[in-house]
Amino acid sequence: MTETLSTENGRTVLRMRRELRHPVDKVWRAITEPAQLAGWFPAAVELDLRLDGPITFTFEEDPGAPIDEESRGVIRAFEPPRLIEYTWGTEVLRWELVPTADGCTLHLTATHDDRPGSASFTSGWLLCFDALEKVVGGSAVPEKDYAVLHEHFVKVYGLDEGAVREDGGVRFERQLVRPKELVWQLLAGAATATMGTLPPAGFVAKGVEAGPVTEVAEPERLTYSWPRGEVSWTLRDGNGGARLVLIQTGPASDYLEAWHDLIEALAAELVTRDAS
Template identity: 70%
Template sequence: MTETLSAENGRTVLRMRRELRHPAEKVWRAITEPEQLVAWFPTAVELELRVDAPMTFTFQRDPGAPVDRQTYGVVRVVDPPRLLEYSWGDELLRWELTPTSTGCTLDFTATYDDRAGSGSFAGGWTLCFDALQRVLGDTVPEQDYRVVHEHFVKVFGLDEGAVTDGGEVRFERQLVEPKETVWERLAGPETVRVGAPPPSGFVAKGIEPGPVTKADVPLELTYSWSDGEVTWTLRDGNGGARVTLTQTGAAAEYLNAWHDLIEELAG
């Protein structure tokens, strides 16, 4: 299996490949028939194999939940048993099957806007493709999503921060724990309140923090430093908390310190 991440026409493009020991016709049924999709795809799927046909994706909640969450898409291309392309909300998914001497090659392309979430997307699809192979009859060992997620974060460079032309530092990092858990880890036993120093977990090495100027547990913490402000924001991301860290002012020298702190948090 191979994976690449690129930027094309202003969007993020994830490409993944698997060599399968099954004919394209068999794999086509597994990626298009709802009764097979339900065993490996992230949602239940309703679709009709014709161009412009609507699609429904249903995230099934726990038994007894009053309503399942649904999203929608449209079939864009159908060429059995070779090519299927459709939208899923704002995403575009493309499935290509190429016959080989031993079965077929599955080339998967996902196009979307959330580059920072690519570790989650690639990790999630990896586990889905493992499940697809089990549906096809293969024996595939279970993988730990957390390990796979962090692998792709590193491979795609999603742990790297950026420095703006004005010297501001910015990180956006997807984690696998909920925001409440991440906040507790950052805050530790210290009390977070406006006017007090920030808990040490929110401060990178070398920074002399000023007082907290905004605290909205577990969503945002802002405090001053000599050249500007440091702001942490946490929100629900794909599979866990999405953390955004910004340090305004001439902050470039702290880029590596922030990287180390955030990666320790991710670990």
């Protein structure tokens, strides 16, 4: 495994590398020229290839979106044909090419603030690297399943672990691989979440004494009481699927393992479900 995740200066740093059987000059064109980037990069790119040159990123599904700070960047390091580093919103992407006897090694260092999303980023870049292989004329690469890759890196990076909060409560933030509508459907089952009634069983970890629902906004939020506080489920759109945040307030550290088991069983079930 060549993928590593660390925390440096308060930010999350993802490092990846790919051995390529192609010369540096050829790969350099693929990572810097818009026409070739279009064949593998996750967004359409327009850039001024110079130090401090501006960059814009747009997505095919939303080509008319306004160019805001999250879709802008600037080139911070530029040493052709070996190094280019630029920002993409608050993210920093550093691409380095090192010659080898058989071609070159591509190094990617991605610095960002969304640690729970790191498995999504890793899986996405791996699929992009496969597409890059084709752009530079490599042999066909077997297709990988994004959801399976994602769940692999969740475990490798320890992103399935919850945390005990300062107030004694527990918190999980978990990127999932399917939309929030499907996640809600699996959690609720045949039941309906209704104010003043007990929550559907799928929203309750083993051993938690659930009280009545105090807030519900399907498929985004469900809150219910328990004897020492409340439990809140929040689902929002994330990278590649729903982002789940679960919080149980009050002295709740005893339930950390139960919540972990419930969420991981949900995540495993989602991998088997069609995204549509």
